Amino acid sequence: MWMSSICFIWGVFFFFLSLFMFYWVIYLMMNNIVYFLEWEVISFNSVKIEMGVLFDWMSMLFMMFVFLISSVVILYSKSYMSSELNLNRFIMLVIMFVLSMALLIISPNMISILLGWDGLGLVSYCLVIYYQNIKSFNAGMLTALSNRIGDVLILMSISWMMNYGSWNFYFYLEFMKNDFEMLVIGGLIMAAAMTKSAQIPFSSWLPAAMAAPTPVSALVHSSTLVTAGVYLLIRFNYLFIDSYIINILLLLSGLTMFMAGISANYEFDLKKIIALSTLSQLGLMMSILSMGMGDLAFFHLLTHAMFKALLFMCAGLIIHMFNDIQDIRYMGGISLYLPLTSLCFNIANMALCGIPFLAGFYSKDLILEVVMMSNLNLFVFFLYFISTGLTVFYSFRLSMYLMVGDYNLMSVYNLYEEDYVMLKSMFILLVMSVVSGGMLVWMIFPYPYMIYLSLNMKLMVVYVSLLGGLMGYLVSVMKIYSLNKFIITYKLSSFLGVMWFLPNLSTYGLNYIFLSLGGKMFKNLDMGWIELYSVRGISLILKKNSIFYNFFHMNNFKIYLFSFIMWMVMFLFMLII
Amino acid sequence: MATVPILGLKTHSQKVCSLYKRALRNLESYYDRRNVFRYQAVLLRARFDQNAKECDLRKATELLKAGEEELFQIQHPIPKKFAQSPGGVAFERVVTPPDWVLDYWHPLEKAQYPEYFKKREERKKEFIAMWEKEYGQSDKKNSH
Numbered sequence: 001m002w003m004s005s006i007c008f009i010w011g012v013f014f015f016f017l018s019l020f021m022f023y024w025v026i027y028l029m030m031n032n033i034v035y036f037l038e039w040e041v042i043s044f045n046s047v048k049i050e051m052g053v054l055f056d057w058m059s060m061l062f063m064m065f066v067f068l069i070s071s072v073v074i075l076y077s078k079s080y081m082s083s084e085l086n087l088n089r090f091i092m093l094v095i096m097f098v099l100s101m102a103l104l105i106i107s108p109n110m111i112s113i114l115l116g117w118d119g120l121g122l123v124s125y126c127l128v129i130y131y132q133n134i135k136s137f138n139a140g141m142l143t144a145l146s147n148r149i150g151d152v153l154i155l156m157s158i159s160w161m162m163n164y165g166s167w168n169f170y171f172y173l174e175f176m177k178n179d180f181e182m183l184v185i186g187g188l189i190m191a192a193a194m195t196k197s198a199q200i201p202f203s204s205w206l207p208a209a210m211a212a213p214t215p216v217s218a219l220v221h222s223s224t225l226v227t228a229g230v231y232l233l234i235r236f237n238y239l240f241i242d243s244y245i246i247n248i249l250l251l252l253s254g255l256t257m258f259m260a261g262i263s264a265n266y267e268f269d270l271k272k273i274i275a276l277s278t279l280s281q282l283g284l285m286m287s288i289l290s291m292g293m294g295d296l297a298f299f300h301l302l303t304h305a306m307f308k309a310l311l312f313m314c315a316g317l318i319i320h321m322f323n324d325i326q327d328i329r330y331m332g333g334i335s336l337y338l339p340l341t342s343l344c345f346n347i348a349n350m351a352l353c354g355i356p357f358l359a360g361f362y363s364k365d366l367i368l369e370v371v372m373m374s375n376l377n378l379f380v381f382f383l384y385f386i387s388t389g390l391t392v393f394y395s396f397r398l399s400m401y402l403m404v405g406d407y408n409l410m411s412v413y414n415l416y417e418e419d420y421v422m423l424k425s426m427f428i429l430l431v432m433s434v435v436s437g438g439m440l441v442w443m444i445f446p447y448p449y450m451i452y453l454s455l456n457m458k459l460m461v462v463y464v465s466l467l468g469g470l471m472g473y474l475v476s477v478m479k480i481y482s483l484n485k486f487i488i489t490y491k492l493s494s495f496l497g498v499m500w501f502l503p504n505l506s507t508y509g510l511n512y513i514f515l516s517l518g519g520k521m522f523k524n525l526d527m528g529w530i531e532l533y534s535v536r537g538i539s540l541i542l543k544k545n546s547i548f549y550n551f552f553h554m555n556n557f558k559i560y561l562f563s564f565i566m567w568m569v570m571f572l573f574m575l576i577i
Numbered sequence: 578m579a580t581v582p583i584l585g586l587k588t589h590s591q592k593v594c595s596l597y598k599r600a601l602r603n604l605e606s607y608y609d610r611r612n613v614f615r616y617q618a619v620l621l622r623a624r625f626d627q628n629a630k631e632c633d634l635r636k637a638t639e640l641l642k643a644g645e646e647e648l649f650q651i652q653h654p655i656p657k658k659f660a661q662s663p664g665g666v667a668f669e670r671v672v673t674p675p676d677w678v679l680d681y682w683h684p685l686e687k688a689q690y691p692e693y694f695k696k697r698e699e700r701k702k703e704f705i706a707m708w709e710k711e712y713g714q715s716d717k718k719n720s721h
Binding site for chain 1: 606607610611616650653657658659661666668
């Protein structure tokens with residue numbers, strides 16, 4: 001039964017596909033080969049529409065990670081979605097998502113990128129509204145519409161690229177860097193990537209999308225969909241070097257990183273905390289990318305995908321055990337009841353914090369050291385380091401809430417030992433969360449980065465991490481006489497805890513204006529003046545005239561007879577004269 | 578979960594009880610350790626008990642109003658909700674539509690599944706016959 005289930009079949013298929021991709025990565029890297037296949041669909045007036053695929057080590061490596069995470073997520077769904085009536089539909093949606101992502105990854109062409117991009121948006125909408133309750137419908141609409149902005153921007157860049165006669169952006173990046181039109185396209189692409197990667201001001205959809213089932217969150221909203229924007233900008237990276245618009249991205253992504261780190265500290269929903277942590281890491285990727293280091297962003301993208309997917313899967317298991325409760329205030333002491341899940345959760349959390357020799361350490365530490373080396377202004381420098389401290393802060397707080405203390409939900413309980421189907425798939429990612437950092441750093445960087453820093457600068461990361469850990473401990477310890485920090489700083493906390501009111505901006509803020517404007521236009525124009533003068537007015541005039549002419553038409557026999565008699569009378573009269 | 582009473586007229590004591598319950602739930606959102614929450618809940622109860630013997634209804638109404646205002650001012654932005662309750666994450670996640678929904682299908686919709694609906698009508702008659710056999714016919718006078 002287990003072997004013949006759809007989850008097992010597709011999970012194993014994707015696992016072997018990822019192994020195959022791994023082989024290809026090694027082959028392409030060792031021989032320094034890039035395969036670029038292209039076939040022409042149509043050509044007219046020197047405009048060519050082509051379908052192309054690009055197989056280089058980067059796309060293959062990303063595909064390998066996507067397939068690996070998909071395979072474990074599908075295996076995991078076997079147990080997590082076991083009570084689901086339409087499991088086949090769910091798995092098919094996940095597979096469609098993975099295929100859209102694969103199309104996006106291997107596309108060197110704007111049109112096929114749009115196909116993959118739109119596929120991601122559409123399928124992610126279907127997956128967010130999977131549990132068809134009001135919360136998920138709202139979240140789905142917010143997700144779909146925020147991503148739709150990105151789709152429109154890509155469509156605009158496609159129409160602008162028609163000037164060049166081809167949509168293979170790959171050929172234009174280095175040669176047309178100083179061309180103003182190419183820069184405009186770059187700006188559009190940048191904004192589109194910001195919507196997909198949920199940077200400020202499009203951030204609010206990512207925590208809302210946590211209404212999706214947890215396996216979907218693990219695959220879609222942590223490691224693949226949201227990294228599509230980063231990946232697109234990595235492909236366009238040459239265009240942005242030395243251009244001024246990238247500074248805007250640097251500022252916005254730095255702010256996103258900071259904002260998400262702070263909001264995660266105020267959040268109580270287990271999945272939303274992890275989503276905000278994803279947002280913070282996306283900000284990190286985007287900001288290092290905007291400093292021109294696409295390889296570092298790609299490296300962090302891959303390591304982050306591993307431990308974040310694992311973190312989500314652990315969260316899913318915990319939520320499963322707690323009967324759909326996601327609020328961490330109900331949880332506590334789970335390390336006693338779910339030891340293996342706690343093990344995975346803590347390792348993933350430590351990898352996220354950048355504890356040495358786990359996956360996150362290699363990428364995050366390198367990024368921070370490069371930031372210190374690159375003479376940035378103090379503001380950006382602080383954004384980076386405070387955000388790093390905040391990462392440890394919220395991770396520590398989360399662990400304290402989940403692992404330490406008493407079970408908070410009910411007085412009689414029985415948390416049973418874990419689900420082995422889920423655990424098996426989690427262990428694959430556990431191994432990857434430990435080894436993937438070291439593995440990738442040997443693969444991606446043939447020459448090590450030269451880092452030259454003073455001792456205190458070098459230890460800065462350790463300082464902020466220790467400070468973050470201490471703060472995390474302090475906020476999660478609650479003594480009977482201690483003052484509630486939330487109530488004391490109520491207004492500030494309310495502002496910081498809801499992502500700087502960003503959800504209000506993209507829900508009530510936008511919807512109210514446009515809905516009320518639409519309502520007024522409907523009332524005054526559609527149902528008012530336009531109705532009176534164009535539709536109803538014209539039809540009234542035509543109706544009146546038609547009735548008037550109809551009078552002659554219906555009485556035509558009499559009129560003919562009458563005119564005939566008149567004519568005869570006139571004729572006789574003329575004859576007599 | 579505690580909600581604001583909206584339907585019908587409420588007595589003063591009902592309103593106070595409702596405020597007390599909502600205030601407790603709000604405290605629960607802030608103080609997530611059980612012992613700390615209990616301590617705070619006792620303090621809250623003491624505040625309510627202080628004015629429990631208030632006989633002047635004008636003054637009592639003022640106190641209630643002030644209490645409502647205070648609760649509104651420190652309402653937790655992320656209140657603690659049970660997952661399956663209204664406002665919770667899993668509220669109405671699994672909905673089983675009731676059987677009578679099928680009776681309200683449009684005839685055109687029903688026509689797409691002719692055999693099923695034919696059988697359904699037969700089963701309805703069988704069910705009524707079974708009911709009447711077991712419990713007797715309903716009194717015509719009582720039916721609407």
